[in-house]
Amino acid sequence: MTTTATIVQSRNLYMAHALALVESEEIGENTRIWAFAHVMKDTRIGRDCNIGEHCYIEQGVTLGNNVTVKNGVNVWAGVTVEDNVFLGPNCVLTNDPNPRAYIKKSAGSLVETLIRANATIGANATIVCGVSIGRYAFIGAGAVVIRSVPDFALVVGNPARQIGWMCICANRIPMLVGQELLTCPHCQRGYRRGENGLEPLPAACDASIPGSTEFSSFHSVISTEPSVEG
Amino acid sequence: MTTTATIVQSRNLYMAHALALVESEEIGENTRIWAFAHVMKDTRIGRDCNIGEHCYIEQGVTLGNNVTVKNGVNVWAGVTVEDNVFLGPNCVLTNDPNPRAYIKKSAGSLVETLIRANATIGANATIVCGVSIGRYAFIGAGAVVIRSVPDFALVVGNPARQIGWMCICANRIPMLVGQELLTCPHCQRGYRRGENGLEPLPAACDASIPGSTEFSSFHSVISTEPSVEG
Amino acid sequence: MTTTATIVQSRNLYMAHALALVESEEIGENTRIWAFAHVMKDTRIGRDCNIGEHCYIEQGVTLGNNVTVKNGVNVWAGVTVEDNVFLGPNCVLTNDPNPRAYIKKSAGSLVETLIRANATIGANATIVCGVSIGRYAFIGAGAVVIRSVPDFALVVGNPARQIGWMCICANRIPMLVGQELLTCPHCQRGYRRGENGLEPLPAACDASIPGSTEFSSFHSVISTEPSVEG
Numbered sequence: 001m002t003t004t005a006t007i008v009q010s011r012n013l014y015m016a017h018a019l020a021l022v023e024s025e026e027i028g029e030n031t032r033i034w035a036f037a038h039v040m041k042d043t044r045i046g047r048d049c050n051i052g053e054h055c056y057i058e059q060g061v062t063l064g065n066n067v068t069v070k071n072g073v074n075v076w077a078g079v080t081v082e083d084n085v086f087l088g089p090n091c092v093l094t095n096d097p098n099p100r101a102y103i104k105k106s107a108g109s110l111v112e113t114l115i116r117a118n119a120t121i122g123a124n125a126t127i128v129c130g131v132s133i134g135r136y137a138f139i140g141a142g143a144v145v146i147r148s149v150p151d152f153a154l155v156v157g158n159p160a161r162q163i164g165w166m167c168i169c170a171n172r173i174p175m176l177v178g179q180e181l182l183t184c185p186h187c188q189r190g191y192r193r194g195e196n197g198l199e200p201l202p203a204a205c206d207a208s209i210p211g212s213t214e215f216s217s218f219h220s221v222i223s224t225e226p227s228v229e230g
Numbered sequence: 231m232t233t234t235a236t237i238v239q240s241r242n243l244y245m246a247h248a249l250a251l252v253e254s255e256e257i258g259e260n261t262r263i264w265a266f267a268h269v270m271k272d273t274r275i276g277r278d279c280n281i282g283e284h285c286y287i288e289q290g291v292t293l294g295n296n297v298t299v300k301n302g303v304n305v306w307a308g309v310t311v312e313d314n315v316f317l318g319p320n321c322v323l324t325n326d327p328n329p330r331a332y333i334k335k336s337a338g339s340l341v342e343t344l345i346r347a348n349a350t351i352g353a354n355a356t357i358v359c360g361v362s363i364g365r366y367a368f369i370g371a372g373a374v375v376i377r378s379v380p381d382f383a384l385v386v387g388n389p390a391r392q393i394g395w396m397c398i399c400a401n402r403i404p405m406l407v408g409q410e411l412l413t414c415p416h417c418q419r420g421y422r423r424g425e426n427g428l429e430p431l432p433a434a435c436d437a438s439i440p441g442s443t444e445f446s447s448f449h450s451v452i453s454t455e456p457s458v459e460g
Numbered sequence: 461m462t463t464t465a466t467i468v469q470s471r472n473l474y475m476a477h478a479l480a481l482v483e484s485e486e487i488g489e490n491t492r493i494w495a496f497a498h499v500m501k502d503t504r505i506g507r508d509c510n511i512g513e514h515c516y517i518e519q520g521v522t523l524g525n526n527v528t529v530k531n532g533v534n535v536w537a538g539v540t541v542e543d544n545v546f547l548g549p550n551c552v553l554t555n556d557p558n559p560r561a562y563i564k565k566s567a568g569s570l571v572e573t574l575i576r577a578n579a580t581i582g583a584n585a586t587i588v589c590g591v592s593i594g595r596y597a598f599i600g601a602g603a604v605v606i607r608s609v610p611d612f613a614l615v616v617g618n619p620a621r622q623i624g625w626m627c628i629c630a631n632r633i634p635m636l637v638g639q640e641l642l643t644c645p646h647c648q649r650g651y652r653r654g655e656n657g658l659e660p661l662p663a664a665c666d667a668s669i670p671g672s673t674e675f676s677s678f679h680s681v682i683s684t685e686p687s688v689e690g
Binding site: 156 | 481496498514516532534536550552553554558559560561562563584586588604606618619
Binding site: 021036038054056072074076090092093094098099100101102103124126128144146158159 | 284296298371386387400
């Protein structure tokens with residue numbers, strides 16, 4: 001299996017590395033699946049996804065569109081991943097809160113996890129099942145999440161606690177106690193506090209549509225000022 | 231290697247996925263070994279084990295019966311795993327407490343780790359070698375264990391500290407300081423403090439034999455009330 | 461792919477397991493690459509390296525000589541690994557401090573990480589990009605590193621903080637506040653405080669050359685007294 005060329009097979013409209021094992025029949029166009037990854041049957045994978053090496057996507061899982069799954073990630077049955085989510089390298093998901101090898105559980109007893117659109121799970125973070133990760137939430141590298149995370153929240157540590165907010169533009173917004181309106185110091189987007197974390201003010205809402213031309217302009221902002229772990 | 235059907239080979243009495251690499255000659259019946267896993271020669275694997283994808287079982291390792299090894303786990307020489315142990319996804323074991331690439335150590339200098347029967351190691355937990363994980367102990371997801379853990383203890387955090395006890399039925403028993411006798415609030419099993427953590431009172435002892443018919447009744451209890459990370 | 465013999469192919473002067481995927485043309489002699497590992501093209505791997513199973517070495521990466529990469533490690537573009545570094549099992553490196561799946565970044569915007577010669581990254585540790593890990597530094601198992609680490613520093617926890625120093629001989633040297641000269645209690649090497657952590661005094665400098673006969677004598681010291689997690 002040593003070879004000097006990467007072999008990529010194009011089947012239908014997605015691509016799979018020759019050393020990937022792909023059994024799903026519902027994979028969107030332009031999705032790429034890399035070596036030693038296994039996508040099981042009865043999974044639904046959106047378009048434009050990138051599934052890294054040594055990943056495992058279990059039967060029953062749904063990944064939205066444009067999801068990035070970095071190397072070494074297992075997505076278990078019971079986990080739902082919405083559009084534009086970033087699953088960092090070796091982050092760990094779960095579906096059983098109190099496993100014992102001698103207690104065999106049925107598929108119906110799995111505890112679910114929901115990762116909302118545009119969220120980021122940092123490298124080597126752990127998500128204990130039964131929680132919801134909010135829209136645009138940002139789980140720092142190595143964090144251990146044991147409760148649900150609000151929209152736009154930035155959490156770090158073990159157990160994870162909130163230390164700020166994370167803008168659509170991927171830069172940090174400080175937590176200002178008692179302040180109803182917040183502005184990103186990097187891109188000037190405005191937010192207000194809502195029922196589940198922050199809500200972008202209307203102008204920012206429009207800008208948050210992935211695929212819009214505005215996203216290319218994010219690049220110069222974020223590449224010059226790395227601010228938090230991820 | 232892209233295929234639309236999972237191929238499982240039955241050899242003797244155990245099963246190995248066609249993309250697993252199995253070199254051991256001592257594998258018990260009904261054990262299953264999944265894709266991209268490598269079970270080296272000179273390992274001893276019990277019956278009814280489940281060895282997940284991308285696992286590695288190193289030469290010299292012994293796994294007991296009914297051990298669950300979730301995806302992405304490396305079991306190194308020097309680690310002993312007793313019956314009914316659950317090794318959560320991507321949990322990390324070790325056998326060298328102070329590695330340096332320029333100091334080559336002999337196999338004889340490895341530092342051992344013992345994982346006692348019925349224990350659970352949570353997802354992405356780290357076990358520093360030289361410790362013993364007690365019977366029925368429960369290592370929370372993402373915990374970093376640097377000292378031995380008593381029987382039935384529930385530990386979490388980095389470094390891991392005890393926050394409670396974990397019953398045979400996989401539900402949490404609060405730590406009550408100065409109390410010699412404890413009762414599980416979920417299944418009413420009784421325990422007393424012993425030399426190494428808790429000891430089940432006689433009635434619970436009988437119930438703790440895996441394979442007994444009682445275990446099927448655990449299911450309804452634990453699936454309705456997920457209580458701790460794992 | 462189930463087989464009872466490990467097949468190792470010798471090509472030029474290095475070895476690759478038959479189930480490794482090796483695309484690099486710059487691999488030093490005596491380097492070994494194991495099953496289900498992927499070494500991409502346009503990587504530079506030194507001599508005497510050991511690249512474990514399920515590893516991934518990305519395009520553009522340079523590994524020095526005698527680097528140990530334990531199982532399950534991804535070395536991303538932007539990470540530079542100097543000679544004699546130990547990358548513990550499942551340790552996690554990164555190259556993007558604030559990833560979002562909907563923000564596509566160019567290779568030029570990756571944030572770099574430098575792991576200096578003789579350093580050790582412990583099992584399941586996480587290194588947030590943009591930092592430098594000092595010479596002989598020792599990152600404890602499960603640590604989450606979010607800032608640069610001085611030479612010879614021993615750091616643990618999430619986030620990682622310094623709790624001592626780590627000698628060339630892989631034993632711990634206590635942090636003594638206000639003391640300019642420090643001596644390893646195990647091997648008696650002397651150090652002084654320098655601009656970036658400790659600096660070995662001249663005698664220790666000579667002893668620190670890997671490959672010198674002195675290194676074999678380390679073994680008896682360290683195998684009898686495991687002192688810190690790694």
